[in-house]
Amino acid sequence: MNIELLNKRKQIILDILNDKNYIPMKGKELAMVLNVSKDNREDLDFVLNELLCEGKIVLTKRGKYKLPGDNMITGTFSSTASGYGFVTVDGYDKDIFIAAKDTLNAIDNDIVEVSLHGSVKLLAEASRTGKSPEGTIIKILKHGINEVVGTFEKDEKGFGFVRCDNRKITKDIFIAPDLTKGAVTGHKVVVKITEYNNENTKSPEGEIVEIIGHKSDPGVDILSIVKDLSIPVEYPDSVMEFVENIEDSVNDEEIKSRRDLRNTMMVTIDGEDAKDLDDAVSLTKEGDNYCLGVHIADVSHYVTEGSPLDKEAMKRGTSVYLVDRVIPMIPHKLSNGICSLNAGVDRLALSCIMTINKKGNIINHEICESVIRVNKRMDYTTVNKMISLDDKEAIEDNKDVYPMLIKMAELANILGNKRHKRGSIDFDFPESKILLDERGKVLDIKCYERNKATNLIEEFMLAANETIAEDFYWRELPFVYRIHDNPDTEKIQHLEQFISNFGYGLKSIQEEFHPKEFQKLIEKIAGTDEEALIQRLTLRAMKQAKYSVNCSGHFGLACKYYCHFTSPIRRYPDLQIHRIIKETLNNKMNSKRVQHYSGLLPEVCDNCSKFERRADEAERECDKLKKAEYMAGFIGESFKGVISSITNYGMYVELPNTVEGLIHVSDLENDYFYYDEERYVMIGQATGYTYKLGQWLNVKVKDVSIEERKVNFVIDYDKEKEEKEDKEDKEDKEDKEDKEDK
Secondary structure, three states, X not given: OOHHHHHHHXXXXXXXXXXXXXXXXXXXHHHHHOOXXXXXXXXXXXXXHHXXXXXXXXXXXXXXXXXXXXXXXXXXXXXXXXXXXXXXXXXXXXXXXXXXXHOOOOOOOOEEEEEEOOOHHHHHHHHHHOOOXXXXXXXXXXXXXXXXXXXXXXXXXXXXXXXXXXXXOOOOEEEOHHHOOOOOOOEEEEEEEXXXXXXXXXXXXXXXXXXXXXXXXOOHHHHHHHHXXXXXXXXXXXXXXXXXXXXXXXXXXXXXOOEEOOOOOOEEEEOOOOOOOOEEEEEEEEOOEEEEEEEEEOHHHOOOOOOHHHHHHHHHOEOEEOOOOEEOOOOHHHHHHHOOOOOOXXXXXXXXXXXXXOOOOEEEEEEEEEEEEOOEEEEHXXXXXXXXXXXXXXXXXXXXXXXXXXXXXXXHHHHHHHHHHHOOXXXXXXXEEEEEOOOXXXXXXXXXXXXXXXHHHHHHHHHHHHHHHHHHHHOOOOOOEEEEOOOOHHXXXXXXXXXXXXXXXXXXXXXXXXXXXXXXXXXXXXXXXOHHHHHHHHXXXXXXXXXXXXXXXXXXXXXXXXOOOOOOOOEHHHHHHHHHHHHHHOOOOOHHHHHXXXXXXXXXXXXXXXXXXXXXXXXXXXXXXHHHHHHHHHOOOEEEEEEEEEEOOEEEEEOOOOOEEEEEHHHOOOOOEEEEOOOOEEEEOOOOOEEEOOOEEXXXXXXXXXXXXXXXXXXXXXXXXXXXXXXXXXXXXXXHHHHHHO
């Protein structure tokens, strides 16, 4: 059932329930009123269930449908390891607090019906009052988790239990002896939950559907995270059969219908270990104008709409880049083969060719289907040596493309300055690069350094993405935009109040903030003690970027039109955009196709935004796991780090290599410390001593839990005292020298 038809049927049911003469009915009675036949009863049940999950209708104890009361609401439950949880409701800023005794044994991500301790009006006012409303879960409408990953343990009677990796699921899952699939203690397994046991205190029940491997086997730790987040790894047979029939080289007949750019000099610039090369760049200069070509692999030529490969790509939404592997959106035969813009071979592309003046304005552009042949594969390190360090050896080895790369660096600088002038915000947080051995053990953790070569490619991709988005906005066709909404006024006002303590401010016009104000703030705090603190708080005040059919602008980039066009190998929205562009170029975008995309794209945007967040979570969790594993070798050793976050239970300290650990409040000596939420500081009740965000500390590694992906620190008071004494001695010495000079 497509979204348009589903929404229409939802509204019909809501109109009936809103009628003042309506008396609560069962599904069978509603079917009679709506003249729904037995054959179509499943469709009616589906629509009713969707309305239940959205909280727009409720089901009475007698199984009758009605509108919710003024204290009833539906949302998504998020549990905690401590047993209590929160319910998030669409359209409301504040979550509903659910005490452990009131959860009805709901588990993380369940759709639940909540009885508020008060009316829904309290929830609507919560963002203004700052008070989180409370409630009791009275019904679980839909379970959000059907399968979990965990560690299997068997007792002497043959009964098994699985301890879930997801710490939000606090109860072990019981496995009957005949449902263990031969698992032994220590195996990482995937469990299908067969009985949730929400009405009592019994453990959930399940059956093992897959044995991932023993928890000590190489790679099993990462694969367990992947399976726990339901990220598809293997491709169905139908997909692989479809891929086998795709040619390994470009068809001569296809070349005839395309712009032939094989004689245009172009390069790819990527990381040294990249295998899926989906963007190439070319540049010439005529007078004061630059002609920049951004050439993107034409993946949509091979991943045809509605094919098994297309359906699988949409299920994945994005490639997932983890510390020890890549889980590609499309199979390697395509992503590393015919769709990868390897040097010296013909490849099909979609090219955006832009004419840019010396001020960085794009004064003309053309989009075309092309055939290209990349001259050279370059990497960020080598290009940076040439354009930043004037490395003679690198220049000599690449003298054929060097003049073009110098012009590219020149243009990237112009585009970057233009973007900066309009107010685009650049947060500069360190990223980690985790180095592993062949068994997946961590050798080292280093900071990933950005350079002029990475900036060059980013500027060119941004230019192409903006150009494509603006072009199709004015064509008034269905499209997929990348949007970043304006931050909430309340959050920004809270930030503004805090930074005023340091002498900073943000200017607004009628309570609206321009991104340039945040850019100015980031520049003012650069190099100061409070830089890390204010950068983090500013980022927290921002909303999350997402995909949308509405072009509402990108706040962080300070632009009105933006989309993702440049990575169709690894992002499904880009692939969908390519189809729309090609149909438009070939005059196939008729009213029927417009209607098709209008119905399809909202679902594509929602799914891809969700899958992007899932991929980000997988990357985060894998990094935390490997960082914990690495730090387990340094227990008792000292490091210097910066306080990156403060909570009511302690402070997080981040080391220069990006490893983060917790100093629990109970480990703070010499005083009772409490958290001042308004000032983001930990304060000693007796001494008044404060720990604040951005403050540097000497810490020792107290302990590590690899399983829970946690690192715990304690303050190294001896080193702190030593540094303080050294500082005082230095100041005394300087004072003495000053007096002698006078």
